[in-house]
Amino acid sequence: MTDESDSPMTDTDSTTTGPLTxxxxxxxxxxxxxxxxxxxxxxxxxxxxxxxxxxxxxxxxPACYACGSRAVTLSEQPRTGEVVSYTSVNRPxxxxxxxxxxxxxxxxxxxxxxxxxxxxxxxxxLAIGDRVELEVRDPExxxxxxxxxxxxxxxWPVHVFERA
Amino acid sequence: MQxxxxxxxxxxxxxxxxxxxxxxxxxxxxxxxxxxxSRDLLDSAGIEKSDVDGWAMGLPYAxxxxxxxxxxxxxxxxxxxxxxxxxxGGVSASSLLAQAAMAVESGVTETVICSLCDLPMDxxxxxxxxxxxxxxxxxxxxxxxxxxxxxxxxxNERAAHAVQRHMEEYGTTFDQLGEVPVTQRYHATxxxxxxxxxxxxxxxxxxxxxxxxxxxxxxxxxxxxxxxGYLLTTKERAxxxxxxxxxxxxxxFNYANDVSPKPDVTVSGMGTAGDIAYENAGxxxxxxxxxxxxxxxxxxxxxxxxxxxxxEKGEGxxxxxxTDLRYDGDLPLNTSGGQLSAGQPGVGAGAIQVxxxxxxxxxxxxxxxxxxxxxxxxxxxxxxxxxxxxxGHGCVILTNEExxxx
Ligand SMILES: [Zn+2]
Numbered sequence: 139m140t141d142e143s144d145s146p147m148t149d150t151d152s153t154t155t156g157p158l159t160x161x162x163x164x165x166x167x168x169x170x171x172x173x174x175x176x177x178x179x180x181x182x183x184x185x186x187x188x189x190x191x192x193x194x195x196x197x198x199x200p201a202c203y204a205c206g207s208r209a210v211t212l213s214e215q216p217r218t219g220e221v222v223s224y225t226s227v228n229r230p231x232x233x234x235x236x237x238x239x240x241x242x243x244x245x246x247x248x249x250x251x252x253x254x255x256x257x258x259x260x261x262x263x264l265a266i267g268d269r270v271e272l273e274v275r276d277p278e279x280x281x282x283x284x285x286x287x288x289x290x291x292x293x294w295p296v297h298v299f300e301r302a
Numbered sequence: 303m304q305x306x307x308x309x310x311x312x313x314x315x316x317x318x319x320x321x322x323x324x325x326x327x328x329x330x331x332x333x334x335x336x337x338x339x340s341r342d343l344l345d346s347a348g349i350e351k352s353d354v355d356g357w358a359m360g361l362p363y364a365x366x367x368x369x370x371x372x373x374x375x376x377x378x379x380x381x382x383x384x385x386x387x388x389x390x391g392g393v394s395a396s397s398l399l400a401q402a403a404m405a406v407e408s409g410v411t412e413t414v415i416c417s418l419c420d421l422p423m424d425x426x427x428x429x430x431x432x433x434x435x436x437x438x439x440x441x442x443x444x445x446x447x448x449x450x451x452x453x454x455x456x457x458n459e460r461a462a463h464a465v466q467r468h469m470e471e472y473g474t475t476f477d478q479l480g481e482v483p484v485t486q487r488y489h490a491t492x493x494x495x496x497x498x499x500x501x502x503x504x505x506x507x508x509x510x511x512x513x514x515x516x517x518x519x520x521x522x523x524x525x526x527x528x529x530x531g532y533l534l535t536t537k538e539r540a541x542x543x544x545x546x547x548x549x550x551x552x553x554x555f556n557y558a559n560d561v562s563p564k565p566d567v568t569v570s571g572m573g574t575a576g577d578i579a580y581e582n583a584g585x586x587x588x589x590x591x592x593x594x595x596x597x598x599x600x601x602x603x604x605x606x607x608x609x610x611x612x613x614e615k616g617e618g619x620x621x622x623x624x625t626d627l628r629y630d631g632d633l634p635l636n637t638s639g640g641q642l643s644a645g646q647p648g649v650g651a652g653a654i655q656v657x658x659x660x661x662x663x664x665x666x667x668x669x670x671x672x673x674x675x676x677x678x679x680x681x682x683x684x685x686x687x688x689x690x691x692x693x694g695h696g697c698v699i700l701t702n703e704e705x706x707x708x
Contacts, residue, residue, distance in 0.1 A: 193563050204562050222689065223470075223567065225462035226515040239515075244463055244689035252563060254688050261515050266470045 158200045158208070168212055169198045175294040178274055183297075185251045187213035194251030217272040218302055219247035226261040237281055245270055245299055256280075257299045269302035304582045308406040309540035309547035310399075310700070311533040312664075313657040314342035318497035318526035318645040321423025332362055333377050335419035335529030340378060343415055343533040347543040356384035356411030358402040360394045360418035360649035384411035391684030392596055393555065394418065395530075395652030396696030400553040402534045412535055419529035420648025458522050459514035460686050461599040464567040466516060468601060471568055474619035476516070480507045482600035482635070483520045483642050485627045490639025492629075492670040497526045497645035523598040526645030530653035532660065537704070546664040549701050551585070551677070554578025556695040565690040568616075570602070572681060573609040575697040579679075580611075583699040587611040590699075591675040592634040592662060594655035596683040597641050602692070606681055610697070629670045637662060637670050652682035652696070663702040677701045 158169060165172040168184045174197045177184045186198035190207040196215065201208045224243035227234075234240060241257040241264060255272070257264060274295050316338055319327045330338070344351065357380060359371050367373070371387050384405055388398050395418055402414045468474045484504050490496035502520060510519040534540075540547040555578070559571030580586050587610060595606045604618035612633065613621040627635040638644050638658035641651055659678040661667045677699065684694025 195563060223463035223466045225459045225466060225517070226512070227459055228512050228514065242459060246564070250564065252689055266466065 158210075163200060169200045169210075171197060174198060178297065179295045181274060183215040183217065183253075183272060183274075184212050185215050185249070186210045194247075194249055196247075196251045196253050213249070215251055215253075216248040219245045219253075219270060219272075221257075221264060221266055221268045221270060222246050222252065223266060224257065224261070224264050243270070243299060245272075247272075253297075255297045255299050257301075259301050263301075270299040271302045273298050273300055304552065305403050305407050305550045307537050308403045308534060309537045309549050310660055311535055311540050311543045311547060312343060312346040313532045313660045314339045314346070314530070315495055315653070315657050316529045317495060318528045318647065319423070320497070320524070320645075321421065321425050321527050323425045329425060330527070330529075332364065332366070332419055332421060333374060335421075335527075336374055336417050337378055339417055339419065339529045339531035340380070340415055343531055347533055349413070349543065351380055354380060354413050354415055355382055356402070356405055356414035357382045357386075358398045358405070358414055358416040359385070359387045360398055360416075360420070360653075361387050361389035362420040363389075363648045364421040364424060380415075382411075384414070389649060390557070390694055391649075391682075392598065392651045393557075393682035393684045393694045393696040394649045395654075395656050396553065396680060396682040396698045397555060399532065399534075399550065399656055399698055400555070400696070402532075403550045403553070406534055406536060412539065414534045416532045416534065417529070418531060418647070418650030418653045420650055421527045422525040422646070422648040423527050457598065457686050458517055460688050460690075461601060462514040462517045463689060464605070464691060465599070465601045468568050468604065468616075468619075469516065472616035472619060474604065474616075476508070477504075478619035478623045479516075479521070479600045479604065480504050481622045481627065482597070482603050483507060486597065486636045486640040487520075487643050489629060489637050489670055490643030492668075493638045493644065496639040496643050497524065498643045499639070517599065520642070521600050523641045523646045526647050528645065528647035528650060530647065530650040530657055532653075532656065544664075546666075546702060548660050548663045549704065550698060551701045552579040552582025552699045554580075554582065554697045558693050559695070560690060560693060567689065567691045568605065570605050570609050570683070570691050571693060571695045572606050572683070572697060573611075575681075575695040576610040576679075579697040579699050583677075583701075585677065585699065590633075590677055590679050592629075592637065592659070592672050592678045594636055594638075594640075594659045594678060594680045596652055596655060596681045597636055598646065598651075598683065598686070600642070602683060603635065603640075605691075606683075610679065610681075629667070629672050634662075634672050634675075637667065637672065652680075655680045655682070656698070659700050663700055676703055 167173045168177050186195040188202035189209045191205040193204040222244040226239040228239045243257045405411045487502035490499045554575040556571040556574040608615045608618045626632045629637045659680045680698045682696040683692040
């Protein structure tokens with residue numbers, strides 16, 4: 139592994155000029171979901187930022203889906219943003235049944251990146267344009283039963299938007 | 303795409319099954335569904351297996367092996383000289399129709415069966431909440447890792463985001479949105495092949511439980527098992543096989559149209575697909591007698607009416623309220639009940655729309671027959687993302703008039 143492929147993967151706002159090598163895209167890299175969730179568990183919400191057109195991608199992707207550029211870098215995201223649209227999941231999968239109804243929103247962060255997540259507020263109290271702030275929690279804290287046979291990585295952190 | 307020398311001879315469609323064998327639902331294999339529809343198509347045209355030299359197959363979402371299309375043809379006893387497959391979600395039915403039409407037009411094949419059979423409701427499939435599925439429908443892990451931990455479940459809530467924005471930006475109301483499932487259910491009461499054919503009033507629609515607010519139960523499409531198919535051949539041959547062939551006048555497609563990070567969920571990519579189809583056919587929305595629009599959710603119907611030029615963007619709500627959408631009304635919509643009532647048969651979903659358009663243009667729609675229709679629009683949608691609109695679109699214009707406008 140060369141020096142160039144080593145460094146930029148875990149730094150934020152590094153000057154990657156890409157393309158990322160296949161060897162660099164390991165589970166440690168925040169350009170992959172395991173790396174993204176590791177960073178989130180450490181309290182850092184990372185997006186990929188295209189250095190050519192300033193598009194933010196959340197979760198990070200190794201190439202820009204707006205302009206096709208591979209000159210992407212990781213960029214730590216602000217925790218605050220506003221609701222673009224929202225719904226409530228009244229009939230969730232079995233593991234989440236006791237949490238229903240779950241309010242879920244598409245949120246545009248102040249960086250312009252968009253992120254989908256739960257909102258800790260009843261649907262009736264929410265409106266498009268409302269300000270919200272991201273919180274990162276352990277799965278147990280939001281009431282997900284770890285004994286349930288989940289089809290995803292159960293230890294990964296859960297993000298929840300609180301009304302700002 | 304313009305087509306001068308190709309015609310649809312006939313279509314076929316099986317009953318729908320929810321695949322609940324414990325409740326007495328019928329359960330057929332993929333092979334059986336394909337056997338039923340191919341036999342129907344041969345019988346209706348009065349031809350033999352050996353007269354078929356091409357096959358266009360929608361690949362089921364149900365798991366199959368890598369040589370499935372060939373093994374299936376072996377099982378059914380069809381020796382063909384042209385074979386194509388497709389699997390672009392809800393666009394499959396219209397894209398397969400266009401592919402088969404291109405193949406006949408080019409002369410590479412003469413007589414083609416298009417088959418769209420699928421088993422999204424598999425009673426033998428392991429419940430994903432118990433031991434996990436026997437195959438991985440999400441190999442990239444996007445659902446598992448990124449959406450499920452947030453309590454998200456799938457397209458019901460993805461489409462709900464689009465409804466919420468449409469209501470916010472354009473003042474679209476529940477009274478307006480409810481027109482779509484209620485009118486379509488009325489059509490389903492006239493369709494013996496519909497999965498859900500009990501009458502539905504607007505009051506019952508209002509009272510049905512919220513699934514993903516503002517989506518109610520009757521706004522969410524239900525999966526069914528079924529087989530659907532069409533038979534295409536040259537114009538000349540079609541006229542010998544049927545008294546009332548249907549012609550493909552134009553087709554347009556649009557894929558991966560909006561991958562921007564800030565998509566407008568009130569606009570679909572159907573506008574581009576529709577413009578191409580209209581241009582091929584040399585016509586516009588004013589020349590269309592009926593529409594069979596892909597209807598996984600009522601909002602998708604409303605947005606497509608806007609994007610296909612039947613009304614201005616944002617006016618879809620008032621349009622469906624003020625327009626009589628019944629088969630004997632101003633602009634008949636999804637006259638078989640659409641997928642919301644007829645059910646969504648996996649890869650064959652969009653064929654609910656194709657088949658009903660062909661029935662209407664052949665004059666075979668019985669007690670829901672539109673009065674002397676000449677031209678109809680059929681659409682397919684695919685890949686509804688999270689916080690995005692659909693990114694797969696197909697639009698086909700069908701007519702029973704032999705002379706094209708072009
Ligand atoms: Zn870019």
